[in-house]
Amino acid sequence: MAEFDPSTHPHRRYNPLLDEYILVSPHRTKRPWLGQVEPPQTTTLPVYDDKCYLCPGNTRSNGEQNPKFEDTYIFDNDFAALLPLPLPEAPKSPHPLLTTQPVHGACDVLVFHPQHNLTLAQLSVQEIEKIVQAWDEIYNRRGRQEGIRYVQIFENKGSMMGCSNPHPHGQTWSTSAVPTIPSKELAALRQYSLTNKPSVDAPRGPDAGRACMLCEYAHVEVKMAEEGRVVMKNQHWVALVPWWATWPFELLVLPYTRHIPSIADLTDAEITSFADILSSATIVYDNLFSCSFAYSMGIHQRPVPDAQDDVAHLHLHFAPPLLRSASVRKFLVGFELMAEAQRDLTPEQGAARLRACSRIHYLSQ
Amino acid sequence: MAEFDPSTHPHRRYNPLLDEYILVSPHRTKRPWLGQVEPPQTTTLPVYDDKCYLCPGNTRSNGEQNPKFEDTYIFDNDFAALLPLPLPEAPKSPHPLLTTQPVHGACDVLVFHPQHNLTLAQLSVQEIEKIVQAWDEIYNRRGRQEGIRYVQIFENKGSMMGCSNPHPHGQTWSTSAVPTIPSKELAALRQYSLTNKPSVDAPRGPDAGRACMLCEYAHVEVKMAEEGRVVMKNQHWVALVPWWATWPFELLVLPYTRHIPSIADLTDAEITSFADILSSATIVYDNLFSCSFAYSMGIHQRPVPDAQDDVAHLHLHFAPPLLRSASVRKFLVGFELMAEAQRDLTPEQGAARLRACSRIHYLSQ
Ligand SMILES: O=P(O)(O)O[C@H]1O[C@H](CO)[C@@H](O)[C@H](O)[C@H]1O
Ligand SMILES: O=P(O)(O)O[C@H]1O[C@H](CO)[C@@H](O)[C@H](O)[C@H]1O
Numbered sequence: 001m002a003e004f005d006p007s008t009h010p011h012r013r014y015n016p017l018l019d020e021y022i023l024v025s026p027h028r029t030k031r032p033w034l035g036q037v038e039p040p041q042t043t044t045l046p047v048y049d050d051k052c053y054l055c056p057g058n059t060r061s062n063g064e065q066n067p068k069f070e071d072t073y074i075f076d077n078d079f080a081a082l083l084p085l086p087l088p089e090a091p092k093s094p095h096p097l098l099t100t101q102p103v104h105g106a107c108d109v110l111v112f113h114p115q116h117n118l119t120l121a122q123l124s125v126q127e128i129e130k131i132v133q134a135w136d137e138i139y140n141r142r143g144r145q146e147g148i149r150y151v152q153i154f155e156n157k158g159s160m161m162g163c164s165n166p167h168p169h170g171q172t173w174s175t176s177a178v179p180t181i182p183s184k185e186l187a188a189l190r191q192y193s194l195t196n197k198p199s200v201d202a203p204r205g206p207d208a209g210r211a212c213m214l215c216e217y218a219h220v221e222v223k224m225a226e227e228g229r230v231v232m233k234n235q236h237w238v239a240l241v242p243w244w245a246t247w248p249f250e251l252l253v254l255p256y257t258r259h260i261p262s263i264a265d266l267t268d269a270e271i272t273s274f275a276d277i278l279s280s281a282t283i284v285y286d287n288l289f290s291c292s293f294a295y296s297m298g299i300h301q302r303p304v305p306d307a308q309d310d311v312a313h314l315h316l317h318f319a320p321p322l323l324r325s326a327s328v329r330k331f332l333v334g335f336e337l338m339a340e341a342q343r344d345l346t347p348e349q350g351a352a353r354l355r356a357c358s359r360i361h362y363l364s365q
Numbered sequence: 366m367a368e369f370d371p372s373t374h375p376h377r378r379y380n381p382l383l384d385e386y387i388l389v390s391p392h393r394t395k396r397p398w399l400g401q402v403e404p405p406q407t408t409t410l411p412v413y414d415d416k417c418y419l420c421p422g423n424t425r426s427n428g429e430q431n432p433k434f435e436d437t438y439i440f441d442n443d444f445a446a447l448l449p450l451p452l453p454e455a456p457k458s459p460h461p462l463l464t465t466q467p468v469h470g471a472c473d474v475l476v477f478h479p480q481h482n483l484t485l486a487q488l489s490v491q492e493i494e495k496i497v498q499a500w501d502e503i504y505n506r507r508g509r510q511e512g513i514r515y516v517q518i519f520e521n522k523g524s525m526m527g528c529s530n531p532h533p534h535g536q537t538w539s540t541s542a543v544p545t546i547p548s549k550e551l552a553a554l555r556q557y558s559l560t561n562k563p564s565v566d567a568p569r570g571p572d573a574g575r576a577c578m579l580c581e582y583a584h585v586e587v588k589m590a591e592e593g594r595v596v597m598k599n600q601h602w603v604a605l606v607p608w609w610a611t612w613p614f615e616l617l618v619l620p621y622t623r624h625i626p627s628i629a630d631l632t633d634a635e636i637t638s639f640a641d642i643l644s645s646a647t648i649v650y651d652n653l654f655s656c657s658f659a660y661s662m663g664i665h666q667r668p669v670p671d672a673q674d675d676v677a678h679l680h681l682h683f684a685p686p687l688l689r690s691a692s693v694r695k696f697l698v699g700f701e702l703m704a705e706a707q708r709d710l711t712p713e714q715g716a717a718r719l720r721a722c723s724r725i726h727y728l729s730q
Contacts, residue, residue: 006465013465021545035530078396082375090376100376100379101379102376154704
């Protein structure tokens with residue numbers, strides 16, 4: 001029989017962050033695609049749009065006027081999914097299978113840049129630094145508000161990913177409960193650190209296992225670069241298609257030189273190199289299919305700045321839907337929704353495709 | 366302070382099947398929608414399409430010719446995500462964080478009907494009975510093949526849900542591993558039955574708790590019909606928007622009169638009433654926005670016919686993406702992918718909207 005070849009033979013990979021499996025069926029990329037084709041993500045936009053509620057100086061739906069901001073701008077989401085206290089308490093549950101949990105919180109919108117027609121991929125590293133600083137500001141402010149237990153920073157980019165305004169912006173939803181996914185990740189990180197705690201007396205060589213799963217994982221990937229999941233790295237950060245990636249060109253961006261629980265723990269140099277890798281990653285994304293690459297992106301970290309626990313290791317997930325071209329996406333539907341995530345090319349193939357892309361944005365070449 | 370009103374105040378609900386929470390933010394339906402609008406799902410199709418690889422008598426990509434079938438037709442997926450044994454074994458994992466699990470299996474396509482331009486909602490109960498019988502046939506056949514541990518029956522309907530051919534059809538992927546989601550559900554059902562095992566001596570009134578979570582849940586919902594999550598029921602089956610629904614108009618369809626582990630355990634009468642409720646549910650879906658309603662649908666049950674364990678209770682999930690109209694969907698993106706499922710109307714509101722729909726298909730009215 002032929003030898004095992006991950007790019008030919010279906011197999012399952014284990015995701016230790018979420019404690020679940022994913023089905024890899026790379027031979028399937030060969031099937032013809034007769035399904036839905038997405039509209040092009042490359043319309044030309046004006047620098048300023050007088051109907052955009054995110055442009056400087058414009059009036060929002062609640063009557064407030066945006067200032068003439070020059071870099072980033074933060075405001076309370078006018079259609080917040082979470083509301084602040086006080087909120088009435090839900091009545092006692094009529095049955096143990098029908099339970100409600102109270103939740104309160106706040107939703108912020110973070111405008112990345114005054115110009116309507118730009119995206120992260122088109123901003124300078126200095127401009128992205130301002131965004132990282134704004135994330136840090138919101139994390140510190142919201143994360144210290146009474147009762148807040150998690151600050152979820154994210155961005156939906158592209159109409160394909162439910163974004164309803166192309167003006168470059170992200171959101172943060174801060175909640176009184178640690179949401180489902182970060183809470184699973186934190187549990188897995190905690191479990192790993194308990195199982196892998198190095199004994200105090202053991203000699204610690206550079207290759208001794210790390211008690212933080214993500215420090216260990218980043219270290220292993222950077223060391224085995226020839227395995228081919230690392231897309232890029234700089235002085236402090238690595239961007240890689242994780243072993244257990246669900247989305248075709250999913251990226252995990254994380255610091256690999258030391259354990260960093262949160263964005264509040266970054267040095268100035270680490271903030272700059274964070275901005276640098278975000279710039280390169282989004283440029284490579286746009287260059288892959290010469291389009292404005294859609295994605296959802298989110299940061300996971302220590303739930304709030306003053307949380308006791310330091311099992312969290314700061315990282316950022318990019319979940320981009322495109323698979324074959326600027327207009328053909330991967331649908332995570334029937335089998336994926338009902339049974340298990342499934343991917344059509346290996347993470348190593350995804351990483352190789354991304355590595356082959358230029359680091360200069362196709363629109364400025 | 367005002368009293369708690371689930372359709373005004375954000376709250377979290379617990380999903381006992383997956384052991385996770387979902388954020389309910391019903392006040393959010395008020396926000397204006399400026400984002401992506403889906404293409405209409407109402408093109409007129411011919412009864413027979415000579416380029417369709419699912420129409421009777423046509424030749425498929427592998428050169429095989431479909432028979433001139435008269436009701437359902439089953440064949441091996443020409444682009445299967447799973448392959449049969451023998452398959453080469455993966456080499457030893459280079460690191461505990463990089464683990465592979467072997468998997469084998471088979472993928473079937475089940476054509477629901479010879480006519481190209483119909484959907485479940487337009488088939489008669491007798492025609493749907495044939496589909497249920499075909500599911501039973503595949504479940505028994507694949508579920509008894511060497512090494513197969515789960516038979517996942519599902520349908521992707523509509524191009525919005527990644528379906529690449531409108532000819533009415535579903536799929537089954539049979540795998541040597543119980544996939545992630547059914548395996549979580551089975552664990553939750555097992556745990557529930559251990560905790561809720563009635564003692565042998567205890568008097569059993571009609572309201573005594575059931576050891577099967579889903580039997581108990583169906584019983585509670587049918588009894589509390591005024592709470593408003595039940596959309597319809599017949600002699601054996603109930604279709605309801607579950608307390609913990611993620612999708613705006615999600616439905617859970619399950620038998621409520623007795624514990625039924627799998628499709629192989631259905632009586633003829635229960636097969637007929639299953640077909641009946643599937644017919645009504647898909648008609649109501651189409652009538653909601655007068656369109657061919659897109660969804661992914663999947664059946665969960667005892668993993669394979671001869672599995673020892675009988676904690677499973679047969680049920681079917683409908684996951685439909687539309688939210689506001691035939692062309693505006695709910696995007697489960699940034700917060701949902703990175704943090705927690707979030708919905709914009711309560712399950713009770715979703716159920717009320719569906720209950721108000723006619724049971725006669727809008728195209729035949
Ligand atoms: O098998 P199909 O219909 O070609 O493909 C569709 O269903 C599969 C199973 O849910 C998904 O993996 C694909 O992304 C989707 O496009
Ligand atoms: O808040 P927005 O951008 O209006 O809305 C978008 O992001 C939200 C958070 O991921 C989602 O709940 C919405 O479905 C999506 O359309």
